Amino acid sequence: MNEYELMTIVRTELDEEGVNTLNERIGDLIRTSGGEVIETQLWGRRTLAYLIRKQREGNYVLFRLRLLPSATAALERSLRLNENVLRHLLIRKEA
Structure with a gap:
């Protein structure tokens, strides 16, 4: 298994409980x-450099994880389909 970092930008319309629920769903x-x-x-909440889906701000969440390389495509696909995730970036950490 490789180590990865996953950065997500989440809609600001979600309250703290909504962000925590989304984080649990991503963890699952x-x-x-x-x-x-x-x-x-x-x-926390940060101002975006440019508009993303008409949003000026987003909540940033960083995950550090271990995952099989074959499972990354399915994870990224589900993040793309989630309407509460504005952007995501998954990178493999150097060993």
């Missing part, structure tokens, strides 16, 4: 794919 996706979440950091 990772765990059902055979991975594990090492750490979750809530960076």
Whole structure:
């Protein structure tokens, strides 16, 4: 399994409970794919450099995780389909 960092930008319309629920859902996706979440950091609300889906701000969440390389495509697909996730970036950490 490789180590990855997943940065997500979440809609600001979600309250704190909604963000936590979404984070749990993302964690469940990772765990059902055979991975594990090492750490979750809530960076809070930040102003975006440009409009994304007519949004000026977003809540940033950073996940550190271990996952099989074959499971990354399914994770990214489900994040793209989730309407509460404005943007995401999944990168593999160097060993």
